[in-house]
Amino acid sequence: MSARDTAAIVTQLALAADGAVVGVALAYIAVRSFFKVVATSSALRRISEAPSFNVSDLRSILSDADDGETKLVIVRGTVESKSAVNGSWKSLWPDVLVSRHSGDKAVVIHRSQKCIYNEWRWIFGWYPDLRAVLARAWKEQGSMSMRTVPFVLVEDSHQPQCDYVFVELDGSKHPLPLTTVHQKMQPISASPYTFLQALFGHEYPVGLLEEEKILPLGMDVTAVGICSSRNGIPEIKSCRNLPYFLSEMTKDQMVLELSFRTKVLLWSGIVIGSVSIGILGYAIVRNWTKWKQWREQRRAQQQSHGNDVTGSNTAESEVPVEEDVGDVPDGQLCVICLMRQRRSAFIPCGHLVCCQRCALSIERDLAPKCPVCRQTIWGSVRIYDS
Known part of the structure; x- marks a missing residue:
């Protein structure tokens, strides 16, 4: 089955029932867009109302609050290892990670290796494109590893022992503002098995992409999360309902981005919803008209059948x-x-x-x-x- 046949089948399924399938799909997308608008608007409101503090202000603010009270705050600071602010002999040998390729000091190192696949369709490549897409989604793309050490945000990297806030990464699924320090593509040598894969239309590996990303020391980031006090030390952790945790953007930039995203989602939902309503309305009118025509034809057939039966009964009564x-x-x-x-x-x-x-x-x-x-x-x- 070629790509053209697959596209023809998908088109016929989508346009079934005078486009009702397309209308339902667009309506689902519009509903999802409106749900995202609600979530993004809520995040925009919470971030806009969240107070911004310096690292040096958190300790006094949390000491004035009730014991164990937590609040959503926005803190701008510089990344530093936790061992450097302990004020003990550990600060002489801070617990940091070192990049294997660039030699930079970091608190988070993310290394990944993933295969790049190619597909050549020859005379025996009869598999449809949909199967290839699903197989690519299910296939294990490679391996990755992440190493982290406890780190904090400080207001002045030259005097880290003054004030700091501990960053808790456990339980966070937010993306980190990592910097790519190494990226290399290594070709994979072909084998007889690779030739058979290409001959029968299967995907085969052509390269191995190796990447290394780090969260370096001295990087200025903004933390948006729940702040609390643990043994007199400020601690901030991620909020699951917010799209940001650690970011290079400032609060104003986050507000602008969320505002723009809300407008895009809202207008796209309105446009897609209007199109889906039009398609569904057209499909309903067309199917209602077809059903009425079928009912009229059926009624006419029954009437003609009744007339024929009456005539045959009359003839039967007249001529035995x-x-x-x-x-x-x-x-x-x-x-x-x-x-x-x-x-x-x-x-x-x-x-x-x-x-x-x-x-x-x-x-x-x-x-x-x-x-x-x-x-x-x-x-x-x-x-x-x-």
Whole structure:
């Protein structure tokens, strides 16, 4: 199956029922957009109302608050290792990580290796594109590792022992503002198995991408999260309902980005919702019209059938049906009553299997069908022997 055949099948499925499937899909996207608008608006409101503090102000603010009270705050500070602010002999040998390639000191190092795949469709590459997309999504893309050490945010990196806030990463799924310090693509040598994969249309690896990202010391970041006091030390952790935790942006930049994202989601939801309403309205009107036409045609068929039955009953009352109950040749008995000879052929199938009386009784049904082929019949005709 080629890509063109796959696209044709997907198009036919999407346009089924006069585009109702497309309308439902667009309506689902519009509803998801409005849910995202609500979530983004809530995050925008909370970040806009959250107070911004310096690192040196957190200790006094938390000491004035009730014991154990937590609050959403925004703190701007510089990344520093926790061991450097302990004020003990550990500060002489701070617990930091060192990049393998650049030699920079960091508190977070993220290394990843993932395979880059290619696909060449030859004469035997009959697999559809949808299968390839799903297989690529299910396939393990590579390996990655992340190392972290406890770190804090300080107001002045030259005097880290003054004031600091501890950053708690446990339980956070927010992206970190990492800096790429190494990126290298290594080609993978082809093998006979790789040739077979390409021959039969399967994906085969062509390269290995190696990356290293770090959160370096001395980087200015903004922390948005829940701040509390643990043993007199300020601690901040992520809030699950907010899109940011650690970011290079300032509070004003976050507010601008969330405001722009809210407007884009809102207008896209309105446009997509309007299009889906139009498509669904068109599909409903078209299907309602088709159903009314089918009902009128069905009613007209029933009326014509009733007129035919009335005429046949009148003819039957005026001209009595012949009763061929005498000696009937083998294979000529009516399949319904098994008493009279076959005299009537059904239209349009042409089967001559019933006597005239049984054929008339079958025609009086609401949905007359031939007793042999079960095809819908319009009537029957009397067959006379020459």
